[in-house]
Amino acid sequence: xxxxxxxxxxxxxxxxxxxxxxxxxxxxxxxxxxxxxxxxxxxxxxxxxxxxxxxxxxxxxxxxxxxxxxxxxxxxxxxxxxxxxxxxxxxxxxxxxxxxxxxxxxxxxxxxxxxxxxxxxxxxxxxxxxxxxxxxxxxxxxxxxxxxxxxxxxxxxxxxxxxxxxxxxxxxxxxxxxxxxxxxxxxxxxxxxxx
Amino acid sequence: xxxxxxxxxxxxxxxxxxxxxxxxxxxxxxxxxxxxxxxxxxxxxxxxxxxxxxxxxxxxxxxxxxxxxxxxxxxxxxxxxxxxxxxxxxxxxxxxxxxxxxxxxxxxxxxxxxxxxxxxxxxxxxxxxxxxxxxxxxxxxxxxxxxxxxxxxxxxxxxxxxxxxxxxxxxxxxxxxxxxxxxxxxxxxxxxxxxxxxxxxxxxxxxxxxxxxxxxxxxxxxxxxxxxxxxxxxxxxxxxxxxxxxxxxxxxxxxxxxxxxxxxxxxxxxxxxxxxxxxxxxxxxxxxxxxxxxxxxxxxxxxxxxxxxxxxxxxxxxxxxxxxxxxxxxxxxxxxxxxxxxxxxxxxxxxxxxxxxxxxxxxxxxxxxxxxxxxxxxxxxxxxxxxxxxxxxxxxxxxxxxxxxxxxxxxxxxxxxxxxxxxxxxxxxxxxxxxxxxxxxxxxxxxxxxxxxxxxxxxxxxxxxxxxxxxxxxxxxxxxxxxxxxxxxxxxxxxxxxxxxxxxxxxxxxxxxxxxxxxxxxxxxxxxxxxxxxxxxxxxxxxxxxxxxxxxxxxxxxxxxxxxxxxxxxxxxxxxxxxxxxxxxxxxxxxxxxxxxxxxxxxxxxxxxxxxxxxxxxxxxxxxxxxxxxxxxxxxxxxxxxxxxxxxxxxxxxxxxxxxxxxxxxxxxxxxxxxxxxxxxxxxxxxxxxxxxxxxxxxxxxxxxxxxxxxxxxxxxxxxxxxxxxxxxxxxxxxxxxxxxxxxxxxxxxxxxxxxxxxxxxxxxxxxxxxxxxxxxxxxxxxx
Numbered sequence: 001x002x003x004x005x006x007x008x009x010x011x012x013x014x015x016x017x018x019x020x021x022x023x024x025x026x027x028x029x030x031x032x033x034x035x036x037x038x039x040x041x042x043x044x045x046x047x048x049x050x051x052x053x054x055x056x057x058x059x060x061x062x063x064x065x066x067x068x069x070x071x072x073x074x075x076x077x078x079x080x081x082x083x084x085x086x087x088x089x090x091x092x093x094x095x096x097x098x099x100x101x102x103x104x105x106x107x108x109x110x111x112x113x114x115x116x117x118x119x120x121x122x123x124x125x126x127x128x129x130x131x132x133x134x135x136x137x138x139x140x141x142x143x144x145x146x147x148x149x150x151x152x153x154x155x156x157x158x159x160x161x162x163x164x165x166x167x168x169x170x171x172x173x174x175x176x177x178x179x180x181x182x183x184x185x186x187x188x189x190x191x192x193x194x195x
Numbered sequence: 196x197x198x199x200x201x202x203x204x205x206x207x208x209x210x211x212x213x214x215x216x217x218x219x220x221x222x223x224x225x226x227x228x229x230x231x232x233x234x235x236x237x238x239x240x241x242x243x244x245x246x247x248x249x250x251x252x253x254x255x256x257x258x259x260x261x262x263x264x265x266x267x268x269x270x271x272x273x274x275x276x277x278x279x280x281x282x283x284x285x286x287x288x289x290x291x292x293x294x295x296x297x298x299x300x301x302x303x304x305x306x307x308x309x310x311x312x313x314x315x316x317x318x319x320x321x322x323x324x325x326x327x328x329x330x331x332x333x334x335x336x337x338x339x340x341x342x343x344x345x346x347x348x349x350x351x352x353x354x355x356x357x358x359x360x361x362x363x364x365x366x367x368x369x370x371x372x373x374x375x376x377x378x379x380x381x382x383x384x385x386x387x388x389x390x391x392x393x394x395x396x397x398x399x400x401x402x403x404x405x406x407x408x409x410x411x412x413x414x415x416x417x418x419x420x421x422x423x424x425x426x427x428x429x430x431x432x433x434x435x436x437x438x439x440x441x442x443x444x445x446x447x448x449x450x451x452x453x454x455x456x457x458x459x460x461x462x463x464x465x466x467x468x469x470x471x472x473x474x475x476x477x478x479x480x481x482x483x484x485x486x487x488x489x490x491x492x493x494x495x496x497x498x499x500x501x502x503x504x505x506x507x508x509x510x511x512x513x514x515x516x517x518x519x520x521x522x523x524x525x526x527x528x529x530x531x532x533x534x535x536x537x538x539x540x541x542x543x544x545x546x547x548x549x550x551x552x553x554x555x556x557x558x559x560x561x562x563x564x565x566x567x568x569x570x571x572x573x574x575x576x577x578x579x580x581x582x583x584x585x586x587x588x589x590x591x592x593x594x595x596x597x598x599x600x601x602x603x604x605x606x607x608x609x610x611x612x613x614x615x616x617x618x619x620x621x622x623x624x625x626x627x628x629x630x631x632x633x634x635x636x637x638x639x640x641x642x643x644x645x646x647x648x649x650x651x652x653x654x655x656x657x658x659x660x661x662x663x664x665x666x667x668x669x670x671x672x673x674x675x676x677x678x679x680x681x682x683x684x685x686x687x688x689x690x691x692x693x694x695x696x697x698x699x700x701x702x703x704x705x706x707x708x709x710x711x712x713x714x715x716x717x718x719x720x721x722x723x724x725x726x727x728x729x730x731x732x733x734x735x736x737x738x739x740x741x742x743x744x745x746x747x748x749x750x751x752x753x754x755x756x757x758x759x760x761x762x763x764x765x766x767x768x769x770x771x772x773x774x775x776x777x778x779x780x781x782x783x784x785x786x787x788x789x790x791x792x793x794x795x796x797x798x799x800x801x802x803x804x805x806x807x808x809x810x811x812x813x814x815x816x817x818x819x820x821x822x823x824x825x826x827x828x829x830x831x832x833x834x835x836x837x838x839x840x841x842x843x844x845x846x847x848x849x850x851x852x853x854x855x856x857x858x859x860x861x862x863x864x865x866x867x868x869x870x871x872x873x874x875x876x877x878x879x880x881x882x883x884x885x886x887x888x889x890x891x892x893x894x895x896x897x898x899x900x901x902x903x904x905x906x907x908x909x910x911x912x913x914x915x916x917x918x919x920x921x922x923x924x925x926x927x928x929x930x931x932x933x934x935x936x937x938x939x940x941x942x943x944x945x946x947x948x949x950x951x952x953x954x955x956x957x958x959x960x961x962x963x964x965x966x967x968x969x970x971x972x973x974x975x976x977x978x979x
Binding site: 031034037038051054056057059060061062063066087090092118121122138139142143144146147151154155158159162163176179180182183184185186187188189190191192193 | 611613614691692694695696697698699700701702703704705706707708709710711712714717720724800801804807808811
């Protein structure tokens with residue numbers, strides 16, 4: 001993407017993003033204007049500080065992790081493409097997409113990919129397992145400071161015990177999927193992007 | 196088995212007849228005695244001065260034989276009748292469930308209407324006039340309990356998530372229904388051949404508005420039995436609740452102007468304004484009273500016994516206040532119940548909570564039964580004017596309008612929904628649009644002078660109600676099975692689901708913020724924060740507004756688990772407040788218990804952890820306070836038994852703890868001894884212990900176990916000052932352990948009183964209380 005500050009989005013790029021993420025034209029343009037409004041440095045990419053400037057994100061317990069999820073491995077800047085790719089996970093699943101193209105890879109907003117996104121938020125070290133410590137960290141973030149470590153520890157233990165099937169004392173992705181099979185992930189992990 | 200059911204049936208019938216006949220007779224007798232005895236002075240027939248007539252007893256101060264037994268029915272007539280009716284309703288309800296197959300085929304509402312018909316017929320035979328369902332009685336006494344029950348236990352989360360859809364169905368759907376039915380009826384009435392020419396356009400619209408409202412009582416009665424999935428249930432039910440405002444406005448609008456025969460645009464415009472005023476005003480009135488109730492309950496810690504009263508009276512006041520201004524009383528009640536619930540539950544004691552719950556369920560159940568019976572009786576009692584055309588056209592139009600309305604609205608709504616409504620859903624929503632007693636009562640309110648066709652309207656309304664309740668009510672269950680509609684999930688959520696759902700909530704809120712998209716999650720989050728920051732401080736007493744509810748839930752789970760142990764372990768009854776070592780040893784050898792215990796621990800822990808997270812991630816948690824009034828002493832068996840089991844569990848856990856933490860302890864304690872010692876100490880001394888001086892940073896949970904007045908207390912003292920405390924700081928007593936809140940199990944064996952003025956938090960572990968609807972309802976936070 002260009003390094004010029006006021007790049008308007010080119011049509012080809014819109015098309016590419018549309019194909020990759022499934023967003024509609026108007027949604028892409030709207031999100032692009034949001035992207036540029038966040039991009040205070042006007043260099044076509046967002047840094048972590050840009051995200052942290054969003055006030056509500058600061059008080060969100062998972063704020064940091066969410067921000068991290070936007071940035072690919074080891075990088076500090078995310079361009080619009082990457083921004084859209086991450087947001088594409090939260091598109092609602094549409095029925096007509098399911099049978100469109102069986103040979104194409106799974107769309108970014110499939111149930112599996114949504115769950116994988118969430119899983120990766122837990123699994124910081126990317127070893128494909130949610131260990132007890134990782135779970136503890138997330139719990140601590142969500143629950144606040146009033147709970148003792150031991151209590152949280154027992155919650156974590158119980159959680160793992162419930163989900164763990166192969167006895168490795170951590171939750172793998174498949175176990176994660178299994179545990180959430182009753183939850184309506186399609187609704188819980190979708191945002192209605194206005195057309 | 197069959198002989199029992201037959202006996203049950205016969206018993207019910209016999210009881211019913213045994214009641215009906217004397218009741219009818221007594222009504223007739225009451226008429227006569229009243230006439231003869233004068234104005235019912237009720238002092239017996241003798242010793243009356245000269246004016247007694249007709250009985251020929253002694254007249255002029257002649258001393259009579261003292262009457263040993265007299266019969267004077269007149270002055271208890273009204274309460275007596277009411278009680279008889281209520282008794283009849285309850286016995287019928289009992290009787291239905293003694294006949295197993297019947298209740299699975301025919302919904303209760305149908306059976307009750309049939310009973311009402313029978314009773315009415317019997318009364319007519321006997322010669323007494325069967326009572327009609329008075330609108331006053333219905334709207335002021337029979338309807339509020341049901342609505343309050345519905346509002347108090349309204350599942351807020353699905354309701355708020357689907358609020359847009361529900362409002363669309365309620366407002367637009369009802370408007371569509373009214374005008375469609377009214378207009379087409381008018382057209383039909385103008386056709387030659389029917390003698391309905393006299394019915395004007397506005398009375399037709401009025402009739403349409405009365406008949407088109409989906410009735411919450413009927414929907415509740417039928418849907419409760421088919422256990423349909425939550426989404427559909429909340430959609431139909433929410434619609435039936437919220438369309439009250441529309442119905443009220445339309446009804447008044449048309450009633451006002453049908454005499455004059457025309458409605459101008461100004462009136463329509465005013466009607467729209469009126470609708471907004473009615474609905475919003477109703478909600479505001481309800482919310483106001485709800486907040487008042489919450490505020491009042493904050494101070495109720497010293498008079499626990501009347502706590503449930505506040506819930507009921509404030510709610511009823513909100514309903515009546517709304518009715519004063521012709522606002523929507525139903526919406527006021529719903530708002531009142533939903534607003535007050537999280538705060539009141541945090542403030543009142545566990546027993547009051549149980550009382551409230553059971554009273555609400557009881558009243559609503561009795562009301563519902565009475566309503567249906569009276570519907571049946573009123574059918575027999577009323578004057579009818581049957582008109583084939585009108586009735587059949589109405590029924591057909593009702594069905595058609597409903598189907599068309601639902602389909603049209605769903606088409607529009609699906610554009611805005613993430614999870615679309617399928618055709619099956621639409622069918623169930625359309626089919627579930629039952630009419631009921633509200634329509635009848637509204638029709639009853641019409642003045643015969645202004646509406647000469649009132650009787651015909653009433654007949655038609657009754658027919659439609661019967662049709663929907665019987666035909667649709669009976670067939671909806673097999674249809675649900677046939678169409679394989681998703682049913683309600685019976686299993687409780689696992690901890691994983693709970694954690695992950697909360698996780699996803701936060702995630703979605705964050706993403707919404709990044710996108711700058713202020714959606715559902717964003718506003719919910721904002722509301723939650725506002726609630727936590729300001730509202731809870733005002734409305735919840737004491738420190739509980741700040742504290743997390745973890746401990747309470749741990750104990751709740753332990754209690755539940757303890758009770759489960761009892762029930763599974765053969766129900767060994769132990770003496771109440773004497774948890775001797777002997778009895779403990781009785782338990783210990785029972786290996787089966789402990790084996791069964793372990794898997795059950797996990798299930799109950801599920802519950803507790805689920806609640807822990809709920810509480811900490813959002814706001815209100817159920818705060819349970821200790822209950823000190825000696826009038827409600829806990830049932831000795833249960834308390835003592837749970838007491839023991841809990842101690843046993845703690846002992847087991849403590850053993851584990853001890854072995855794990857033995858290297859940290861400065862004073863090693865002999866594991867088997869300390870529990871025993873502490874147990875015996877606790878057992879022998881029912882009073883509070885003299886506190887040990889605590890280390891500053893150790894959060895201690897105290898248990899006041901052996902107090903005979905109440906089930907276990909748990910005092911959380913140092914939650915506020917707690918920091919990350921290393922294990923080394925654990926202190927140990929000769930006779931027990933003072934442990935931090937450790938691995939999830941409250942290891943408290945010692946009580947300690949805080950020195951100085953720090954107020955102890957006493958959280959009462961609640962007895963697990965299955966109750967109707969299960970524990971789910973109790974623990975809904977404000978906006979989960």
